[in-house]
Amino acid sequence: MLLWVAFSLNNPQVFATTSNLQTILSVQAMTGLLALAVVVPLVAGHFDLSTGFQLGLAQSLCAVLVIQHQWPPLLALVVVVGIGVVIGIVNGQLITRLGLPSFTTTLGTGMLILGLTEWLTQNHVITGPAPAWFLDLGRVRVAGVPLPFIYLAVAAVLLFVLLELTVWGRRSYAVGANPTAARLSGINADRQIRQSFITAGFLCSVAGCISMTSLGGSSPVIGLGSLLPAFAAAFLGATCFRPGRYNVAGTVIAVYVIGVGITGLNQMGAEVYIQDVFNGAALLIALVISTIARRRRVA
Template sequence: MSNESGVGVSTRQPPAEPAVVTVSADRRSGRITDVLSQYSLIGVLVLLCVVFSLWNPKVFASTANLQTILLQQATVGLVALAVMVPLVAGQFDLSTGFQFGLAQSLCALLVIRQGWNPLVAIIVVLATGALIGVVNGQLITRLGLPSFTTTLGTGLVVLGISEFLTQNQVIAGSAPAWFLNLGRGRLLGVPAPFLYLAVVAVVLFVVLEMTVWGRRAYAVGANPAAARLSGISTDRLVRQSFIVTGVLCAVAGCISVTSLGGSSPVIGLGSLLPAFAAAFLGATCIRPGRYNVAGTVIAVYVIGVGIIGLQQKGAEVYVQDLFNGAALLIAVIVATLARRRKRAV
């Protein structure tokens, strides 16, 4: 083709193949990064198991040790799931560890000291957990109080009640054999408490990922104002999330009593940080940037395997706090970097 002056003008465009190749490479790199971020925590768990099995084969690499890990981390997993539910809805519940302690103390008190029928005692404990959840939810939604400080306050009240009921003493003694077998039994070698954790995790996964309530909970946590404008009753959903937390803490307390055969007045004090560490760390995998059930359970066992493996090699008790704190810091750092990466894109 030529213009009026007779000078030839080429209309051919330069080849676009390099750009296509670049875009394709970027997409492939993005997919690889997404896969690594989704499943990296599973890789860490496998790596820890391999390292400790090679480092301490006679102790760590045994069926008995695997059963111990599954058993010990089951109640921690339940408390971590309890912590996660309000987080999904954009709230904090710092009373979960204290609720777990109260549930354990109350269950042991009623069954072991008072001789109650265990089924009736469990119902009372579950109702107490739900009641604490109602109180937390009402204070936060009706009075507009911040969840962080409110639940810390109610948690300290719950701690005081636990100390009053137990006189700050360990509760131990006889209980019906069938009641203790609920926590000490095994199915195909798998400890019963881990099976309870698995059942609760599956139910909670279905509720959060496959129901309207779960989708609304994530919407409220992401943007409460937008969720409210779309017709979601945000306050009611927040109240319900705290009730779920209370019930889960009560379940964890009852399972702990059936497993240990008693209660300790200090158990609730040490369960809050591991639960939050697992919930935050779990949000970096499976569904990165989003609190999720599978990630939380995986994180519980990553932390548990690391702590137990080190302690079996003679590490001091303080390694537990170091490990939990490090896990929490790593989770926060990863989440912050992920947000920055999304903004840059």
């Protein structure tokens, strides 16, 4: 709120407008969905560094199928989401069955996915005609609210209920806090971890499809720029509501705090690199705050 007020006072004719608010809500929805995908494995005590690359593959595959091969959009969506789930299964199996560390494992699968995306698109941006109703799924506004933001809100509510109000969510938090104690209490920790990666894959593929409808095409390198903002939001969100604890509400708020900051700076004429500086600073600050909060809670 303070950021919004500050930028509004500085640039009222551009920043403090309804159209600018609608743009921020729409553009940051993809980052929000990706941040939620990041949060689910983090809750279970694991990193998924392949999330941004999964989004890039989903966006590109959706564009290839719908724009280049004229597939029925609904069939393309099913295929893309299905592949996202398969990637989640592969990540989960590598980590739980083989005991591989999630950080390096998902970095490796992420680079494989990036290579696959570059091969699929021949490293070119994909644009072209697509059914108008399909593109409208990422562009239409309902009562002035962009559809992508509505998708994010629905996903956030469902994930909040899943993590905070169900046995599955409590088990995931237990596994993330102390996997050994969770196993001793009868929780199938490996299954929780696998399911968290599957959920992440599903959310990444949905985010990729939504971004394709919003942009009307795809870029093979979008995943490279999406990962840091998503992790920055997830860690910054862990400083809200329940400090030191990854949570849905805090993550969504953090996405838009970062989005407002970057948008305001860009409209003030800041250099392009400021976005990376802002995201990196937000991530470092969030790490420091959440680490301190976690230590205090344990003490």
